[in-house]
Amino acid sequence: MDRTDPEGAIAKAAARVSNWGRWGPDDVLGTMNLLDDAKRREAAALVRTGASYSLSQSFDMDGPQRGWRRRTNPVHTMLDTGCDAAAGVQGFPHGIGGADDVIAMPLQCSTQWDGLGHIFDHGRAWNGRPAEQVVTSLGDAVTGIETVADRIAGRGVLLDVGRTFGEDGELPDGFAITEEHLEATIAAQGPTSAVGRGDIVVVRTGQLTRARREGWGEYAGGSAPGLSFTTVDWLHRTEIAAIATDTWGFEVRPNEFDDAFQPLHQVVIPHIGLFIGEMWDPDALAGACAADGNHDFLLTAAPLKITGAVGAPVNPVAVR
Template identity: 40%
Template sequence: MADREVATTIDALLGPDSPMNWGKWGADDEVGSLNYLDATQVVRGTRAVSSGEVFTLQIPIGLAGQPDPVWPGRTPAVRTQVMDEGFFARGDEPEPSDGHHWADDKIEMFTQGSTQYDALAHYWYGDKVWNGYPADSTIGELQRASVLPIAERGVVGRGVLIDIARARGKEVLDSGEPITLDDLLSAAKAQGTTIEPRDILIIRTGWIGSYYRTDSNEFYRDWNEPGLIYSRELVEWFQRMEIPNLVTDTIANELSFYPGGLQLPLHCALMRNLGVAFTEMCQLDELAAACAADRRWTFLYTAAPLKISGASGAPVNPVVIR
């Protein structure tokens, strides 16, 4: 705790010997800890299916009446109708000879403006990104470790949901409410759940679900998302457990800000250094309710972000099958 309070840079917080997976899968690797999800893990994931229930975890894009939740500084997606029946009614579009009509639209959005996967080179410190690639390889586009290799590979394995909000008797964690490794393991124990090596770890805080019940100005007031907080023990646990993918219902997967001005250190400790894939802004409330109802907290998790070349992230609609 003392180290976290006095550190003012990511480098100082993590130290010179932070756990690293660079080179573990070769000098050209671009998917990091997703390499743990081999065929054996896919089969293990399918064995967690028993009832056949399907849950999709993406939040809506362009929901009428409320802007999409995004990280402060980003703008919500804008969907524009570019063709519909009105164009024909106004005479803006010539009537086709065969009588067919159609609708068409487009979206302008941040690639990380919805439920999404981060590229491993999305966030870094020093002059290197994941696997030691130079930071200047991100100029213009991510030349290495973009989201494209993750999208091409796909993500399939056994998922395990740890419902921190439910464990604390809350609908949603408070702004800035931390989750330690002990909290995570205690909540799992209370659920009767064992987190196993190579599980896709899914953590529910209730945060994104609360957005749709809250005035957006109130939601963003005194912004500091709840979530996992950095500790050396947490990072070592992720490395030892070979966790391939961290999935949460927050916009950035971890506590936003620390004393001293630090921001998102786990993006560096887990993503940059260990190659853990980050999936953010998942809607987990319905899945959590189903898991709590029958006390089954494991399932098959599948996902593949959009194949956007050179991008720092891409939207995704993860599919969970219980």
């Protein structure tokens, strides 16, 4: 890979792995086409103990955001409180009182999905559509996140690359996870880690574990372990429906080219049609998987059904 030529590498990769037209010219689902009813039935049979794990970080003002491109942490405000009820100022009859609240936040400030309208390549969105015809000031009129609100439930597979290759379960910042690392992790974890068509892969790097211990630092947008650009063929060949990590940006940072910004995104979202999850929290799940050796599970991860959104918050739940 020529570090000085990101544009050439992106173009070659896009030509190799493009799914444009695979599901017809009007497709809005991308790789979610690979997660079908049969795959969901298979996933339901993976519930062994019934134990469930949230894979979401918290949504609060103590999150990792630092204001990059106006991304801030959630601001939660109470509209009505127990104090108001106790003071009798709410105006309700026969003693009933209540509480209400509101939250203001960017849709990708914590655990979230990147939708298909999130990234473009030279002005082209998923399936080759002109970006300006997909996302306007009114939102994503074609591939808004609401199109997959009833889709993302299926077989999840945890690949704990941090546990396999890291010191004390954590990969160092800047560690590029290659196809070889992914396959070696699958081999080390055993047959329940086999990855295939329609699966939702969760990659644990251990960076979130470190951030919890040491503070957020530059977690949002700084150096991080993540997937190498060279995994693009693996991501296409395995026919997974989606992939998520415990990092801010999914791919290794700094990126592997001398002058680039998120080049793997530029291929996998608009060309493969792959859904990417970021800032997930797989730590508790990873401990359970390591304890009994089972690394696949039923995973539900529906985004909030926000019309026209190019990304959305999610509370993924793994059931083992």
